[in-house]
Each structure stands twice: as C-alpha cells, then as structure tokens.
Amino acid sequence: MATYKKRGYKPKTKVEREAKIEEGSTTAEVFKTLDTGASKTEAWVEKNQKYILGVVGAIAICVLGYIGYEQFIQEPKEAEAANEIFQAQQYYEQAMNATASDSLYNLALNGGEGKYGFLDIIDNYGGTSAGNRAKYYAGMAYLNLNDYQNAINYLDGYKGKDELTGPLAKGAIGDAFVQLNQNDEALKYYEEAATMSANGVTAPRFLLKAGIIALKLNKPDVALKHFKTIEDNHPDAPEAARAEIYVGQAEAMQ
Template sequence: MSKKNSEGAGLDFIESPEALAGQISKAETFFRKNQKLLIGAGAAIVLALVAFAGYRFYIDGQESTAQVALSNAVYDFEADSLQRALNGSGGNEGLLGIADNYGGTDAANLASFYAGVSLLKQGKFDEAIDRLKSFSSSDLLVEARAKSLIGDAYMEKNQPAEAISFYKKAADYKANQFFTPIYLMKLGIAQEKAQQPKDAISSYKRIIDEFPLSAEVVNAKKYMGMLEGQVGE
C-alpha cells in the first residue's frame, strides 16, 4: 500500500459505507470468537466493583463501632488505668481487642498506638514494639512519636543499635523545632551507648546548628564537648 493510500485510510473509513461495514463485520467476528473471554472479563470487573463497594460498606460500619469502643478505652488510658485500657471493662472492648478485631479501620490503627504506649509503660517491651510497629500515620507528630517510642523500648532492652535505627527515623520524619531536637538527643545517647562517639557528636552538633533555640542545646553542647575530649577532636 502506498503512503498516500495509507494516509487516506482513516478518511475512507469515515466516508465509505463499505469500509464501515467491513469494520463492523470484523468486530462481530472478533466478538464471536472471544465471546466467553469478553463476558468473563466483564463479569470479573462487575464482581470487583461490587466487592469493593461491599468492603467499603463493611469497613464504614466497623469504623463507627470501633470509634465508640476506642473512646472508652482512651478514657481509661488517660486515667492511667492501663490494664482496663488494654483489656476493656464493663463490656467495653480494650485497645488490644479493638486493634485485633477491627482491622482496616482508623480506630484499630490508633488503638495499636495507644496499646503500644500502655505496654511500654508496663515494661512489656517486646509487645509494645510489635504494637507500635503495626501503627502508621501521616500525622506530623504522632508518626515520629511512635518511632521514638520503639527506640525507647529497644533502649530498655539494652539494644542501642536497634534503638538508633528508630530514633533516626523519628528525627528525620518531617523535622520540626519542637520534637526533632528531643529525638536527636535520644539518638546521640543511643550512639554513645553503642560505642559510636563520632556519630553521637554529629547528632549533638545537628541540634546546636539546626535548632539553636531548643531546650536541648545546653545538654547537646555539654555532651558533645565531653565526647570531643575523649576522641581527641
């Protein structure tokens, strides 16, 4: 076929009844040959849409129920009744039950955070780590806080290397002048305990350079000065 004929093929299709009929015939032939496949694909799409709509309806219902349960558990948490908060009381579900029974809801996710904090306060460090690791948030403060708490749990377990990893994540998550210096101070202390004095100096220096108005600057300067004397800097 010449270049000219090829360029005119689209126009022929629009203007010529014979060309249009030929295209329709081809489409009919293709449908007859692939009828089962096309119907199956269409049914699969419909089922997927129905399943998604059903899942959203189910999750929305679960969310409402879980939020009510969570409000009761958080009340106990804030009253420092940690055992009641974790396990529930008076027919109300506790944080552990909400986190486990309402998966996929925001309430279950937040329950994991509260449960992790409660377990950490009780000295149940491994359980606290598991709960806090299952929590995630885009919130400026809470996500970093969760990482820092995991670091605290590892420090309590005398595992500074693991703590360092989570303190770094906390310090690097959406840095701000209020909480980042605290996480950097914890990071420096963990690095000292892990026999990483030069890394600790860098963490303390970051506080001094990037957050000069923070309350942590005084201790950062003191600790950095002592370490510099030890490493000969």
C-alpha cells in the first residue's frame, strides 16, 4: 500500500534513503536528456538556419506569386476572354437556327467583323474558362460541318464538368466515330456519355445510341443491358418507347 509523504519528509530508514537518492537521480537524468535533446535541436536549427529560412522564403514567394498571378493576370484574362467569345457564340447560335448554316459555323470558328472565332479564343485564351468552352463549341461546329476528325480532336480536349455539356461532348465524339465507321470507338464514347450524368436528358439519349450500335456490332447482351436500363431508370423519357422495340430485337439475336 502506497503511503503519502508530506513535503519536507526526511527518509528514516536505509531503504527509504536509497529510494530517495534513486528518485533524484532518475529525475536528474530525465532533465539531462531533455536538455541534451533541446541543445541538439538548437544546434541543428542554428546550423541549418539559412536552409530553413530559404525554404520558408521560397514557400512565401510561391504563395504570393500565385495570389498575384490570379489577381493581376488570370482574372483580367478571364474577363477579356469572356468578352471576346461573345460574338463567336452569336454566330454559333444563329447557325443552329439557320437553314444554310455552313457559313455561320465557319464564322463561329474563324471569326468575323473584326472579332475572334472559337479557334482564336483557344489559341489566345487556352487556359481560361472561355478557352475551354471554345473547344466544345469548335468541336460541335466541326461536327455540323462534317469535319469529324477535327470534331473529335476539339471535343476530346474539352473539360466539361457540368451535367449537360460534358455528356453531350462525349456523345458527340461517339457520333463522329459512327460517321467514320468506327463503331467500337463510338460505343465506348456513348457508354461513357451515358454514365457521366443520371439526368433524364443525356443518359437515356446515349444509352439508346449505345444499344443501337451494340446491335450493329452483334453484341445483343450489351444492347439489351442498355435498353433495359432506359426502361428501368428512365421510363418517362422519349427514348423509352424506342428502347422497348429494340429489346425484342436484341432478345431475338441472343
């Protein structure tokens, strides 16, 4: 059983005196070890002071440089690019609603009235949001001009993170590959487009296209899976009625 020793307690027996000495030695050794460790740390810091200050300074310079770049270079460039792309978008929208649209798509791509086209935006503002959007529009314009390889090139470079244009870009690449008679590649892109978003617009659209191409590739199991997904997940979509018809065709091919 442990006993409480009051402050100033003096050991009376030999055993108590030895225990007191040992306790004092242990405490002294602990402080000595701590002092030694602190001294080594101080020595290391002193020895490597220039290196440490250099690293800290480099980090500070990088942070300040990044903030300065964003504030004084990137933000003004973003605003300028957003202004420059406006006319090209106008041409593109006009082309979508026009009967003879080739000239308008070309104006959208190459510019007109002293304004940049999408290709100029990509070249001059490639690192901006507008430059990224220009790749999408350029790819779609080339697709409508039946220039399928350029359509693939620009659409593949588009970084679409939203639920609409991202799947539309991938699906359009699939359309281009169909026109180039590369159905295996088309199927891959249709399937990717269908899984990029579960919305009721793009998902059933590209599931249906994937299923139809799978039938052409003599892959009825794959086709049936896509058609069934439309029926199960998007029963109210316009594609659901067509998928029901294709289900019978896929089952007959199995």
